[in-house]
Amino acid sequence: MSNTGWHRLGRVEQFQQAAVTEVVADGLPLVITWQDGELGAISGVCNHAGGPLGQGHLDGEYVVCPWHHWKFHCRTGLGEPGYEDDAVPSHAVRVEAGDLYVDLAPRTPRRKKPHPPHPLTRPIRREEGPIRVAGISTTHMDRDHPRYSGSEGLLDVALQHAGTALECETKLLRLDDLQIRNCEGYYSKSARACTWPCSITQMDSEDEMEKVYEMLVHWADVVLVATPIRWGASSALYYRMAERLNCVQNQITIKDNVLIRNKVAGFIIVGGQDNVQDVAGHLLGFFSELGFMFPQFPYIAHSRGWSAEDMERNVEHMKHSEELRRGARELVRRQVALARVLLGHQAAEERTERGGRKAHRLDIERAR
Numbered sequence: 147m148s149n150t151g152w153h154r155l156g157r158v159e160q161f162q163q164a165a166v167t168e169v170v171a172d173g174l175p176l177v178i179t180w181q182d183g184e185l186g187a188i189s190g191v192c193n194h195a196g197g198p199l200g201q202g203h204l205d206g207e208y209v210v211c212p213w214h215h216w217k218f219h220c221r222t223g224l225g226e227p228g229y230e231d232d233a234v235p236s237h238a239v240r241v242e243a244g245d246l247y248v249d250l251a252p253r254t255p256r257r258k259k260p261h262p263p264h265p266l267t268r269p270i271r272r273e274e275g276p277i278r279v280a281g282i283s284t285t286h287m288d289r290d291h292p293r294y295s296g297s298e299g300l301l302d303v304a305l306q307h308a309g310t311a312l313e314c315e316t317k318l319l320r321l322d323d324l325q326i327r328n329c330e331g332y333y334s335k336s337a338r339a340c341t342w343p344c345s346i347t348q349m350d351s352e353d354e355m356e357k358v359y360e361m362l363v364h365w366a367d368v369v370l371v372a373t374p375i376r377w378g379a380s381s382a383l384y385y386r387m388a389e390r391l392n393c394v395q396n397q398i399t400i401k402d403n404v405l406i407r408n409k410v411a412g413f414i415i416v417g418g419q420d421n422v423q424d425v426a427g428h429l430l431g432f433f434s435e436l437g438f439m440f441p442q443f444p445y446i447a448h449s450r451g452w453s454a455e456d457m458e459r460n461v462e463h464m465k466h467s468e469e470l471r472r473g474a475r476e477l478v479r480r481q482v483a484l485a486r487v488l489l490g491h492q493a494a495e496e497r498t499e500r501g502g503r504k505a506h507r508l509d510i511e512r513a514r
Contacts, residue, residue, distance in 0.1 A: 151249070151250060151251065152240075152247045152248070152249055152250075153171045153172055153247065153248055153249075153250050154245055154246070154247050155169055155171060155178065155245075155246045155247065155248055156245065156246060157244055157245060157246070158185075158241050158244055158245065158246040159244075161178045161180060161185065161246055162180050162185075163180075164180065165179060165180055165181060165203065165204040166178075166179055166200065166202060166203055166204055166209060167179075167180075167200065168190060168198065168199075168200025168201055169190075169200065170190075171248055171250060172250055174190075174250055175189065175190030175191055175198070175199075175200065176188070176189065176190050176200070176237065176248060177189070177190045177199045177200040177202075177209055177220075178239075178246070178248070179204065179209065179220035179221070181204060181207060181220050181221075184221070185239050185241070185246065186220045186221035186236070186239065187221075187236065187237040187238070187239045187248045188209065188218060188219075188220065188221070188222075188223040188234050188235065188236050188237065189223065189234040189235045189236075189237075189252070189256065191234065192211040192213065192214075192216055192218075192234070193216065193218075193225075193232050193233075193234060193256070193258050194211065194213070194214055194216045195213060195214065195338060195339065195341060196338065197211040197212060197213030197214060197216070197336075197339060198211075198212065198213075198336075199211055199218065199234070204220060205217060207219055207220050207221070208220065208226050212335060213332065213335055213336065213339040213345070214332075214339070214345050214348070214349060215349065216232070217229075218232075218233065218234050221236060222236055222254065223235055223236035223254055223256075225259075229259065231257060231259035232257065232258060232259045233254065233255075233256065233257040234256055235252035235253075235254055235255060235256050236252065236253055236254045237249050237250070237251075237252055237253060238253050264343055264347070264348055266342070266343040266347070266356065266359050266360065266363070266364070267342070267343065268364075270363060270364060270405060270407075272367075272489070275315065276313055276314050276315050277308075277312070277314040277315070277367050277368065277482050277485050277486060277489075278314065278315045278316075278317075278365055278366050278367045278368070279304075279305060279308040279309075279312075279314045279315070279316045279317075279366065279367070279368040279369075279370065279478065279481070279482065280316075280317050280318075280319065280361045280362070280365065280366035280368065280369045280370070281301045281302075281304065281305045281316065281317070281318045281319065281370045281372065282319050282321065282358070282361075282369065282370070282371045282372065282387075283295070283297065283298040283301055283318065283319070283320045283321065283322070283372050284297075284321050284371065284372065284373045284374075284380065284381045284383040284384035284387065285297055285298050285322065285372070285373070285374050285381055285383070286322050286381065286382070286383060287320070287322050289322070289323070294461050294464070294465065295374070296374070296416035296448065296460075296461070296464040297372040297373055297374050297414050297415070297416040298320075298372055299464060299465070300372065300414045300416065300446070300448075300464075300470060300471070300473075300474040301318070301370060301372035301414055301474070302318070303471045303474040303475065304370055304414070304474040304475065304477060304478040305318055305370070305478070307474070307475040307478055307479070308368075308478045308482060311475075312478065312479065312482050314368075314482060317361065317365070317366075319357060319358065319361055321358075321383040321384075321386070321387055322383060324354040324355070324357060324358075325352060325353065325354045326353065326354055326355045326358075326386055326387065326390065327346050327350065327353050327355070327390075328386060328389070329346075329386075329389035329390050329392065330345075330346060332345045332346075333392055333396060337396060337399070337400045338400065340392060340393050340396050341393060342393050342394065342396075342397050342403070342405070343356065343359055343393060344359070344390055344393040345393075346390070347359070355387075355390050358387060358390070358391075359394070362391075362394070362406070362409075362436075363394065363405050363406065366409065367408075367409060367410065367485040367489065368409070368410045368411075368412070368478070368481040368482055368485050369409065369410070369411045369412075369433075369438065370411075370412050370413070370414060370477070370478060370481065371384070371411065371412075371413050371414070371429065371433075372413070372414040372415075372416075373413070373414070373415055373416075373425070373429075374416055374417060375415065375416065375417025375419060375420075375421055375422070375425055375449065376417075377419075378419065378421040378424065378425075379421070379424075379425060379428075380415075380425055380428065380429065388432055391432075391436060394406065394436055395435050395436055398437070404437055405436075405437070406436050406437030406438055407437060408439075408485075408488040408489060408491075409437070409438050409439065409485075409488075410438065410439055410440065410441065410481045410482075410484045410485045410488065411433040411438035411439070411440060411444070411481075412440070412441075412444050412445060412477050412478070412480070412481045413426060413429045413430075413444065413445035413446075414445065414446055414447075414474065414477070415429075415445060415446070415447040415448075416447065416448050416449070416464070417447075417448075417449045419449065420449045421449075422447040422449050425447075426445050426447065429445070430444065430445075439484065439488065440484075441480040441481060441483065441484040442480065443477075443480065444477075444480075444481075445477070446470075446473040446474060446476075446477045448464065448467075448470055450463075
């Protein structure tokens with residue numbers, strides 16, 4: 147593969163039928179553009195994550211990458227205004243006897259403007275301190291006119307017990323308080339298009355899924371997810387979060403990069419109708435795929451069944467049931483106990499590894 151000299155692409159008419167045409171010339175991905183009666187050629191590989199520019203579209207004079215919407219001028223390869231320091235190679239074109247030729251040797255170089263790494267991409271390193279318990283409430287709520295939520299109420303009991311009797315550090319995250327965009331299916335474009343952190347997180351500074359990623363990946367040792375049952379399934383907010391967590395799971399499948407290690411999950415499930423086991427099965431399956439671990443009896447649940455439509459009575463029962471409150475305290479106790487075991491093993495492994503490195507250095511010094 148020389149990637150030098152002029153290469154015939156074909157009859158020029160075929161490149162005047164569309165604004166953007168993807169081609170591969172002698173193994174080199176290129177974008178041929180037709181804009182305002184002028185042909186252009188730039189690299190077909192985006193600077194950001196290697197996205198296929200030739201599968202994008204034109205926005206004025208700029209080719210828009212289909213993966214994450216980075217833009218490059220259709221003839222010069224320069225990034226959009228304000229981002230000119232980012233540029234993809236441009237190539238000369240010519241028409242001869244009705245055929246389009248492209249010079250495979252780039253006339254301008256690729257330039258990548260240094261971008262500071264996203265804060266979430268920092269190494270995952272647990273700081274010293276007590277066990278950290280994160281609670282995630284997935285119930286919808288009008289905070290100006292709040293109602294009682296059974297799942298969130300039991301989550302509050304569990305977190306209070308963790309913070310007092312178990313001497314843990316705790317945080318509560320209500321998904322309903324966050325502006326979280328729906329998953330937009332970047333993984334379906336290409337596995338590499340669904341990045342860590344999420345493509346949306348990198349593009350949209352107002353999207354607040356970052357707070358969930360920070361808590362699950364970097365902060366928490368124990369995660370308690372509380373959900374109501376909505377027509378036999380978890381809440382819509384839970385599914386919005388789960389879809390956006392695909393970028394955590396896909397790191398395992400495409401990069402063998404396990405972001406969740408030695409972390410424990412548990413669940414609080416409350417519904418005015420039954421289907422507890424099905425909801426629990428989904429939660430357990432999904433969080434195990436992310437890398438979380440579970441103790442015995444990793445969830446508690448309450449439902450009065452399909453025929454119990456007297457919801458006022460159910461709410462009163464939830465508010466005052468010492469059995470349910472005791473269950474929430476026991477749930478978090480089990481989660482914290484397993485977290486302590488896992489972190490103890492991790493600390494022992496790290497000490498052994500440090501000891502091995504020290505012994506190795508001593509052997510080297512003796513050999514000298």
